[in-house]
Amino acid sequence: MSHEPIDRNREDGEGQARPEVAAVVGCGVIGAGWAARLALSGVTVRVADPAPGAEVLLREVVDNAIETWSSLGLADGAPSPHDRLTVTASIDAAVDGAHFIQESVPERLELKRSVLAAIEAAAPADALIASSTSGIRPTELQRMMAGPERLVVGHPFNPVYLLPLVEVVGGAATAPSAIERAMAVYRALGMRPLHVRVEIDAFIADRLLEAVWREALWLVNDGVATTSEIDDAITYGFGLRWAQMGLFETYRVAGGTGGFRHFIEQFGPTLDWPWTKLTDTPPFTPELVDKIVEQSDTQSGHHDLRELERIRDRNIVGFLEVLERNRWGAGNTLAAQRSNGPPK
Amino acid sequence: MSHEPIDRNREDGEGQARPEVAAVVGCGVIGAGWAARLALSGVTVRVADPAPGAEVLLREVVDNAIETWSSLGLADGAPSPHDRLTVTASIDAAVDGAHFIQESVPERLELKRSVLAAIEAAAPADALIASSTSGIRPTELQRMMAGPERLVVGHPFNPVYLLPLVEVVGGAATAPSAIERAMAVYRALGMRPLHVRVEIDAFIADRLLEAVWREALWLVNDGVATTSEIDDAITYGFGLRWAQMGLFETYRVAGGTGGFRHFIEQFGPTLDWPWTKLTDTPPFTPELVDKIVEQSDTQSGHHDLRELERIRDRNIVGFLEVLERNRWGAGNTLAAQRSNGPPK
Numbered sequence: 001m002s003h004e005p006i007d008r009n010r011e012d013g014e015g016q017a018r019p020e021v022a023a024v025v026g027c028g029v030i031g032a033g034w035a036a037r038l039a040l041s042g043v044t045v046r047v048a049d050p051a052p053g054a055e056v057l058l059r060e061v062v063d064n065a066i067e068t069w070s071s072l073g074l075a076d077g078a079p080s081p082h083d084r085l086t087v088t089a090s091i092d093a094a095v096d097g098a099h100f101i102q103e104s105v106p107e108r109l110e111l112k113r114s115v116l117a118a119i120e121a122a123a124p125a126d127a128l129i130a131s132s133t134s135g136i137r138p139t140e141l142q143r144m145m146a147g148p149e150r151l152v153v154g155h156p157f158n159p160v161y162l163l164p165l166v167e168v169v170g171g172a173a174t175a176p177s178a179i180e181r182a183m184a185v186y187r188a189l190g191m192r193p194l195h196v197r198v199e200i201d202a203f204i205a206d207r208l209l210e211a212v213w214r215e216a217l218w219l220v221n222d223g224v225a226t227t228s229e230i231d232d233a234i235t236y237g238f239g240l241r242w243a244q245m246g247l248f249e250t251y252r253v254a255g256g257t258g259g260f261r262h263f264i265e266q267f268g269p270t271l272d273w274p275w276t277k278l279t280d281t282p283p284f285t286p287e288l289v290d291k292i293v294e295q296s297d298t299q300s301g302h303h304d305l306r307e308l309e310r311i312r313d314r315n316i317v318g319f320l321e322v323l324e325r326n327r328w329g330a331g332n333t334l335a336a337q338r339s340n341g342p343p344k
Numbered sequence: 345m346s347h348e349p350i351d352r353n354r355e356d357g358e359g360q361a362r363p364e365v366a367a368v369v370g371c372g373v374i375g376a377g378w379a380a381r382l383a384l385s386g387v388t389v390r391v392a393d394p395a396p397g398a399e400v401l402l403r404e405v406v407d408n409a410i411e412t413w414s415s416l417g418l419a420d421g422a423p424s425p426h427d428r429l430t431v432t433a434s435i436d437a438a439v440d441g442a443h444f445i446q447e448s449v450p451e452r453l454e455l456k457r458s459v460l461a462a463i464e465a466a467a468p469a470d471a472l473i474a475s476s477t478s479g480i481r482p483t484e485l486q487r488m489m490a491g492p493e494r495l496v497v498g499h500p501f502n503p504v505y506l507l508p509l510v511e512v513v514g515g516a517a518t519a520p521s522a523i524e525r526a527m528a529v530y531r532a533l534g535m536r537p538l539h540v541r542v543e544i545d546a547f548i549a550d551r552l553l554e555a556v557w558r559e560a561l562w563l564v565n566d567g568v569a570t571t572s573e574i575d576d577a578i579t580y581g582f583g584l585r586w587a588q589m590g591l592f593e594t595y596r597v598a599g600g601t602g603g604f605r606h607f608i609e610q611f612g613p614t615l616d617w618p619w620t621k622l623t624d625t626p627p628f629t630p631e632l633v634d635k636i637v638e639q640s641d642t643q644s645g646h647h648d649l650r651e652l653e654r655i656r657d658r659n660i661v662g663f664l665e666v667l668e669r670n671r672w673g674a675g676n677t678l679a680a681q682r683s684n685g686p687p688k
Contacts (some may be wrong), residue, residue: 165581211555231590237509239586246575322662
């Protein structure tokens with residue numbers, strides 16, 4: 001039994017493949033996060049978004065990303081990641097000559113399908129196409145595509161430039177080599193790709209998040225707790241556990257020396273108690289929306305949005321440094337990224 | 345707009361009331377964690393548990409607790425917290441003369457009721473009685489009590505000596521002053537008491553945890569993901585968010601400058617998608633139990649239990665230090681505890 005910190009680098013596969021030129025289609029918070037991560041990794045990025053405010057948002061997110069990567073010692077000085085980024089309203093112009101394309105437009109199937117059609121019409125024949133969708137099955141996305149074999153889902157987590165997780169999901173027509181390529185691209189961006197082997201709606205993480213969201217909405221709807229109280233119940237308790245051990249490993253430890261079998265014997269039966277037999281979400285009536293908005297304003301409204309982003313990022317940077325020091329979990333992803341040195 | 349770290353000490357009420365003598369009834373992982381936190385806070389603790397292995401477990405947990413509190417600079421040298429602890433098989437002996445009693449026996453209503461009856465028969469008339477139950481309503485617990493007004497639920501989170509959250513819940517017969525006393529006791533132990541104002545099964549945190557647990561079990565049962573993959577989906581992604589901002593504040597930031605109303609407009613409709621309409625948990629067949637146990641062994645079995653506990657604690661200590669440095673969330677609870685100095 002060792003008292004030393006444990007090396008738990010469970011990356012599946014070691015290959016990395018950084019694209020020279022990438023396109024990001026759709027520049028909301030997620031698309032801008034992708035663009036920032038790509039540019040900071042040394043990739044030339046062309047961003048497509050017709051919205052007038054897209055570039056302003058993009059530059060703000062890139063500034064945040066530079067700040068966090070710099071505090072981790074991952075960003076070099078020149079050229080500025082900003083200089084690796086150009087913004088255009090045209091999908092054609094963005095994807096022309098791009099080896100890797102990340103689609104991040106709003107979550108509407110028909111919109112995504114039409115954008116993917118535009119992408120594949122203008123992109124190089126060998127370009128890999130990834131969608132950021134948080135829940136639509138890739139089989140649905142690729143149904144109308146001329147070359148569906150190169151479409152994968154690469155579902156990231158906000159802030160995209162800082163959180164390592166990306167869920168990689170193939171559809172019925174996706175080539176196995178496209179999955180491997182996507183995993184290698186994401187590793188080259190300092191991420192932890194998780195191959196979701198079975199295609200289901202919402203993949204893995206959002207299945208869990210959706211369940212929590214639904215419970216939380218009922219708690220607010222029924223007046224049991226405010227948004228602030230619910231957030232406190234997370235951040236002062238199990239949130240501190242889940243930044244480093246997940247549900248199963250946490251419960252394994254809670255089960256004591258009896259291991260997981262003992263844990264299930266002890267707590268399994270309580271699952272039949274009538275705690276959370278909810279199937280629907282409360283209807284988003286104007287009253288419920290007002291209630292949530294008002295409670296959220298009370299909770300967080302005294303912080304400017306960019307300020308909240310900086311606070312969040314500073315905290316997560318600190319957590320990643322702790323985990324790197326302890327050679328654990330997401331800290332190993334950071335260590336692997338660091339060993340690659342700054343982008344050339 | 346300030347660039348400085350934000351002071352977010354939202355403790356509701358400032359009162360602290362450290363008991364001189366406390367009793368812990370039931371010494372599993374939770375009871376031992378309570379005993380350790382109490383002893384490290386300078387309280388004389390009498391632990392009641394008839395199991396032969398109780399004291400061995402207790403001393404191991406106290407060793408872990410001393411290590412983490414020492415690394416945070418919170419533990420003084422002498423007398424050792426071990427010396428403040430005695431173990432007895434007798435509830436009567438443990439609670440005699442105790443001003444604060446924390447019950448932590450297994451989650452069976454009849455067992456808890458009989459233990460509470462034994463406690464109130466032998467405890468001082470003015471002793472406060474708290475139950476660690478993670479889901480039974482205090483109204484149910486107190487139904488047979490002679491003095492139900494002094495019974496509260498004080499639901500902690502493992503590791504109890506390190507995580508600040510404790511949910512405080514009163515039943516129909518609980519006196520408001522008992523709630524206030526419990527909040528003050530828990531604050532004196534360095535905790536963040538969260539008053540759950542409306543009594544519901546599973547309170548707040550376990551409502552959320554139960555929903556995640558159910559989804560995760562289906563994912564394993566259906567072969568979508570292993571325990572290890574599910575844990576990775578948590579620890580490399582949203583787990584890092586939730587150690588510092590909860591569900592609502594995270595989504596507020598994700599919604600961008602439009603605030604929470606914009607977030608709901610954007611993502612609210614996806615809640616009607618058929619993602620997680622599950623109501624039941626999968627039956628715990630021998631096959632499912634074997635599957636979980638085997639996957640958990642593959643994931644974590646190469647670590648000794650005490651080693652996993654130390655890894656977990658070292659990571660959480662690091663997170664708490666980051667949050668204290670950034671004057672945020674659970675870091676403020678730690679700062680408040682630190683300002684009280686070591687126990688006298």
